[in-house]
Amino acid sequence: MRHRYSILLFPLHIIVDFLSLNVAFVGAYGIKFGTISPVFEPPYVTLWWVFNLIWLAEILVSKPYIFPRQLFKADHLIKKMLILMAIHVAIIAIYWVAVKGYYYSRGHIAITYGLFATLGIAFRIGGLLFLKEYRSRGYNNRRYIIVGYGKLATTIRGFYDAHPEMGFHFKGYFDDPTPDTVDQLKGNYDQLVDYVRVNQIDCVYCCMPYIDNSRLKEIVDDAEAVDYQVKLLVDFRGFLARGASVEYHDFLPVLNLSSQMLADFQVNTLKRGFDITFSLGVIVLGAPFFLLVALITRVTSKGPVFYAQERIGRGGKPFLIYKFRSMYVNAEQGGPVLSAGYRDSRITPWGWFMRQTRLDELPQFYNVLRGDMSVVGPRPERQFFIDQIIEVAPEYKTLLKVKPGITSIGQIKFGYAANIEEMVQRLRYDLLYPERRSFLFDMWIIAQTVRVMMQGRGK
Template sequence: MRHRYSILFFPLHIIVDFLSLNAAFVGAYGIKFGTINPIFEPPYATLWWVFNLIWLAEILLFKPYIFPRQLFKADHLIKKLFILMAVHVAVLAIYWVAVKGYYYSREHIAITYGIFAVLGMAFRIGGLIFLKEYRARGYNNRKYIVVGYGKLATTIRGFYDAHPEMGFHFYGYFDEPTAETSDLLRGNYNELLDYVRLNQIDCVYCCMPYIDNSRLKDIVDDAEDVDYQVKLLVDFRGFLARGASVEYHDFLPVLNLSSQMLVDFQVNTLKRGFDIVFSLGIISLGLPFFVLVAIVTWLSSKGPVLYAQERIGREGRPFLIYKFRSMYVNAEQGGPVLSGGDRDNRITPWGRFMRQTRLDELPQFYNVLRGDMSVVGPRPERQFFIDQIVEVAPEYRTLLKVKPGITSIGQIKFGYAASIEEMVQRLRYDLLYPERRSFLFDIWIIAQTVRVMVQGRGK
């Protein structure tokens, strides 16, 4: 068999995840209530169906189990699992609000997700360990050759030699021989097709700098008849970091190497959709906690619970940002002043705790729903301070091209800034975001923010 049992990974992955999800749901109910009999009757039987239907919809929409071997790694698989779980939680929260399902046990749902996360990670890590051993014994491997000899050709071989767990076995270089390369080649172009047939080669890597289009066309034309994959190797290192993208002029792909920030409609649409779903989920599930924080804020010092202040958003548009009040009333009677951190006596004791755990930022999920902000993005500043920052660091204007956020790389790595100098230092982190922004990067930043909140390390 050319491809062995790889085709079984996809259905097996789906089946195991569904079994894990249902086992977690039933097991969590037993842990919470000491019995599982009522779970087969409404209203929990309905919730059980909803759990499965949401997961099925995610599989159909996101196709999370389709990935090349190069991404079949623990960090990538677990990251995908947690992304799916985050979306699942958000959609479930919307269902919860829609049906007013306050009779469902939150503890049961939390335990369900906890068990499912453990089972999902255990299956993925266990599967990777099994595959590593399985491939080490010579099974589930792929044979590949490289056409066009040069530095790029040796690079791809070096990659697979360094990652034997991927199961790619090298079967030689093919090119027109020269005095320097004749001893290194398995054969020339005329011998290529017979060699592929004889050795049942799975994949042919073609190095674009060293092969002309006519020979490449022959290799591609033969691929369907002989049943092998053709992959192109093009050396774009040094260009991709500048924001390269592919544009299609009819059928002709054009690589755009412009350093101008590109607006990706799909990314922006997905980001806005995630912002809405995530914010609704946080506000809905966390409403009792919001009320508790508001009560403690009200009791801790005189003044309003919420604090509103004008900030500058995307493209320089002003908006009102909302926070739980962390300072004493009239803290800025003399004009705008940056917080002095732990040394700032304008901050209340409770306010200092909220800043360390980022609880004061929670009302900004309302700003996200309004569209003023995103969950992830550079922190918005006041015009008074922006003018001073731009004098020192004109590159700050780059941040105004994206929507500001509740949390950012700068907030994670640096925290609150107590001076213009510190704002410029934090800017170094935030400038990374416009170039790297993606859905997965946002999820990583959110996860790091949760870690900071739990550890109380907010500066």
């Protein structure tokens, strides 16, 4: 048995959802009023019909039950159902106002949607668990081959091997053999069509880097006669990570690789405007407090109030970062050394308090105004330590694509690092920022930083 029952999934979804909707409507009435007989009479029978007609209209318009196996997952199915329910609620609300149906019980309607969501989600999760077990036994499967052998071909095979619940069974690679690949291939191009027909192959994946257009055209031309699907694999992963989009010039698809550049420009413009406004506000309104911190720093230990150190900014450009001095003078005369936290004898008692509350970072708002830094961004490091980090974690280079900041996810979740290993651990947090950066995300990081400062939990 292969997949001849797959066609039943579509009507089964429709039937079960309609049953769930009607059972929920009647059951909710019984829960609310202790009886169900009035639900079969006006005015509730009218509302009952409206519920069903709206759901039917949504199905006809949005076709929510048509999707490939790759999207046949719990989160996708539940999300689609909840979107449909939200639209249903909105239309029922409009209907309620239009007919002035204030005699309908709001409690009954609320319970109806609660029951409907529970039944619908239970059916979807139960169905997925059943399919997973059913397909693991070899039923309801799709047989596929891959044309064009190479890294992309092994990647798609690895994907399906890692997701057996999708029911895709691999039946071999096809390509022109070479001494290096002959042992990996099931056959060559001349044997492909006969193999597909004899073994009832459902899907042929064609890897564009390894197949020419003439071969691809032959495979597509044979698809209708032999009854198999053709799917084209193009390795856009490096581009899509940068936010590429597809445009259509008449029937010709064009991959636009500059959409992320526009998004970055918009984010950076808003971010720079916020940085200037926020930094000016902090410096002007906090001037008396800055003076107080500077005075205490000067009185509690000998040396200058401020400390300047070279750090590496966006694009590998060096700049001087400014802080309130938290260590004794000449603390690094023996060379660059990371702080050992509360065990570090180089830190003054007042400096330790400033580090716990992040007060030593306040002068960096001047760096923000200069454009060296942003309020939010990965912490800048010295070249001496960057070279060591890259040896262990080359992905650190990603952080050099964005402007460094006063505070970051790594500063909140981890804090100051005492050695290269801890710097790499903090890096795991900061690597989340370049892909997720947004104005709202920055506001969240700032709020968390204020919380850390107030609680004195800076490490």
